[in-house]
Amino acid sequence: MPGAIKASFQTKLFLAALTSVVIALAVAGALFSMAMRRQTDERIEQTLIAEARLAADSLARGTPALRPGSWQADVAALDAEADRIGDLVGARVTFIAPDGRVLGDSAETLAGIAAMENHAGRPEVVAARQSGLGVSRRYSDTLKIDMLYAAVPAKHPSIAVVRVALPLTDVRHQLQAILTATLTALGLALAGAAAIGWMMSARIGQRVHMVAQVAARYRVGDLTPPRLDYGDDELGTVARALDDSVQEVGRRLAAQARDRARMEAILAGMIEGVIVVDPQGRLQLANHAARHMLKLDDLALGRHYVETIRHPAIAELVASALAGRSPEALQLSPPRDPSWTIVARAAPATSGGVHGAVLVLHDITDLRRTDQVRRDFVANVSHELRTPITAIRGYVEALSEGDATPEDSRRFVEIIARHTLRMERLVKDLLRLARLDAKQETLELVSCETRSLIQAVTADLASALEGRGQRMSIAIASDAETLRGDSAKLQDALRNLVANAISYAPEQTTIRVEASRLDGRVTVSVSDEGPGIPEEDLSRVFERFYRVDKSRARDPGGTGLGLAIVKHLVELHGGEVRAENRAEGGARFTIILPS
Numbered sequence: 001m002p003g004a005i006k007a008s009f010q011t012k013l014f015l016a017a018l019t020s021v022v023i024a025l026a027v028a029g030a031l032f033s034m035a036m037r038r039q040t041d042e043r044i045e046q047t048l049i050a051e052a053r054l055a056a057d058s059l060a061r062g063t064p065a066l067r068p069g070s071w072q073a074d075v076a077a078l079d080a081e082a083d084r085i086g087d088l089v090g091a092r093v094t095f096i097a098p099d100g101r102v103l104g105d106s107a108e109t110l111a112g113i114a115a116m117e118n119h120a121g122r123p124e125v126v127a128a129r130q131s132g133l134g135v136s137r138r139y140s141d142t143l144k145i146d147m148l149y150a151a152v153p154a155k156h157p158s159i160a161v162v163r164v165a166l167p168l169t170d171v172r173h174q175l176q177a178i179l180t181a182t183l184t185a186l187g188l189a190l191a192g193a194a195a196i197g198w199m200m201s202a203r204i205g206q207r208v209h210m211v212a213q214v215a216a217r218y219r220v221g222d223l224t225p226p227r228l229d230y231g232d233d234e235l236g237t238v239a240r241a242l243d244d245s246v247q248e249v250g251r252r253l254a255a256q257a258r259d260r261a262r263m264e265a266i267l268a269g270m271i272e273g274v275i276v277v278d279p280q281g282r283l284q285l286a287n288h289a290a291r292h293m294l295k296l297d298d299l300a301l302g303r304h305y306v307e308t309i310r311h312p313a314i315a316e317l318v319a320s321a322l323a324g325r326s327p328e329a330l331q332l333s334p335p336r337d338p339s340w341t342i343v344a345r346a347a348p349a350t351s352g353g354v355h356g357a358v359l360v361l362h363d364i365t366d367l368r369r370t371d372q373v374r375r376d377f378v379a380n381v382s383h384e385l386r387t388p389i390t391a392i393r394g395y396v397e398a399l400s401e402g403d404a405t406p407e408d409s410r411r412f413v414e415i416i417a418r419h420t421l422r423m424e425r426l427v428k429d430l431l432r433l434a435r436l437d438a439k440q441e442t443l444e445l446v447s448c449e450t451r452s453l454i455q456a457v458t459a460d461l462a463s464a465l466e467g468r469g470q471r472m473s474i475a476i477a478s479d480a481e482t483l484r485g486d487s488a489k490l491q492d493a494l495r496n497l498v499a500n501a502i503s504y505a506p507e508q509t510t511i512r513v514e515a516s517r518l519d520g521r522v523t524v525s526v527s528d529e530g531p532g533i534p535e536e537d538l539s540r541v542f543e544r545f546y547r548v549d550k551s552r553a554r555d556p557g558g559t560g561l562g563l564a565i566v567k568h569l570v571e572l573h574g575g576e577v578r579a580e581n582r583a584e585g586g587a588r589f590t591i592i593l594p595s
Contacts, residue, residue, distance in 0.1 A: 025189055033179055049152070055093055091166045093165075095159045096160060096162075134152075134161075140165070151164075273342075276357075278356045282303060293342055330344045346358065388422050392419050432565060436569070437568070444488075445485060447482050448487045450476050464502050468508075469508045470508065472513065474513050477515060477517060492565070500563065501528035509529040511528055521592055532581040541563055542579070573593055575592050
């Protein structure tokens with residue numbers, strides 16, 4: 001969490017700074033205390049030496065020597081002098097005779113002086129006699145405390161050495177005062193350093209917290225450049241460098257995402273299937289068309305292509321491309337659907353000296369079907385033309401021989417005329433289909449009366465209806481009495497449907513034409529009572545020259561193009577036409593036109 005990061009970093013930074021300050025102040029305090037103690041000791045020593053010399057000089061100037069007859073009185077005078085000087089210097093003053101006897105001591109009475117030990121062997125006394133100055137720190141047997149002694153020779157007839165002493169407790173008191181002042185100063189310095197350290201760590205911690213917040217925002221994908229002042233120090237330099245790096249990475253990722261989205265959009269919009277395999281044979285990409293063509297239900301990217309694309313021919317094709325070869329295109333059918341025809345091409349994809357593979361699949365099923373339709377169309381046209389031409393040629397040859405009777409000649413001419421008329425209808429239908437395919441026929445959309453259209457068709461086919469003893473039944477809903485379209489073309493479409501029903505329905509049956517409106521569209525249906533259409537032929541009845549089982553009707557003598565023309569005329573209006581079987585028997589063709 002950013003707060004935890006901030007508190008942890010700030011606390012650690014503060015503790016590190018505080019520890020450094022404490023160590024520095026402790027070392028400085030120790031060194032200062034040692035230096036001050038040494039300087040204080042030296043100063044006290046020098047003061048004692050100066051006081052000892054001052055006492056010796058004062059003794060030499062005004063203190064009389066001991067007289068043999070008045071020794072007791074003179075000692076009392078010397079002791080009084082020692083007391084006086086001791087009061088002046090604030091230290092213990094001791095007068096020592098040449099033989100080591102104590103002749104005066106500011107800390108002892110006359111009785112105590114008499115009982116004092118000989119001081120001739122004291123270290124400071126010995127040093128003073130030898131070098132002119134003696135200093136010693138030792139335990140006083142007289143006062144039972146540690147003392148600092150300074151002794152100097154005296155120019156006095158009865159006194160050889162003047163010694164000044166100061167209890168070390170006084171020295172320690174002076175040092176304690178200095179140490180207390182030092183510790184107080186160090187404490188104040190530590191408090192100030194802690195306050196400054198806390199403020200600095202808080203400021204740095206706040207900056208780190210801001211950087212952490214920006215990093216957290218980057219982590220969730222928000223790469224909006226932050227408007228923060230990182231500062232001019234090293235932390236700011238590092239933060240700006242990292243921020244610039246993240247922004248650059250973000251720009252590259254955005255560009256990569258755009259390129260990937262563009263590529264995926266292109267691949268998704270392609271009707272060709274595309275599969276990309278890396279040099280190790282792992283699937284990296286497969287668009288929807290490829291999955292649909294190869295029936296890949298559980299395509300797993302990152303797995304080996306052999307585990308998913310279980311087609312030996314394609315596996316061999318990809319293996320050749322991975323080996324750096326350019327194999328020939330392969331034509332095959334996908335698994336579980338042999339009605340499809342696919343052309344597969346593979347090519348090596350070189351990157352960094354290694355070969356991946358790109359597999360492209362082309363669905364040529366429609367091309368094959370179109371080609372088949374074209375061949376069937378040519379064959380059907382040839383067949384439809386060959387039959388009347390052969391008949392015409394045969395009857396022409398029979399007439400040209402000249403041995404036919406007038407009655408046979410007349411019959412031959414009628415047959416030739418009938419076949420010629422059939423070829424004319426065939427050529428006219430073919431030309432019309434060609435114009436419809438080329439979008440060369442235009443529409444003249446007007447409001448048409450539905451009943452008038454149907455009655456016009458009935459009038460045109462009245463002789464055919466009468467010849468077969470068939471009846472027309474017309475039913476028009478009130479909301480379908482008018483429709484919008486090209487009346488001539490709609491009449492042609494209805495004529496073809498009604499003529500088809502007349503041809504295939506038995507004699508003495510009823511042809512029903514019904515018009516209604518459904519979901520805002522007009523529907524016109526033509527129903528017969530014939531044998532119906534086999535289910536497998538329903539989807540193909542609108543193909544050119546396509547005929548269902550011949551057993552369902554007599555030879556109609558048509559061109560086989562009528563239903564194809566109906567389909568094109570209705571689609572020209574933006575509608576559709578359907579074929580179905582009635583539940584009660586017979587076929588129903590329905591034209592659905594937009595309003």
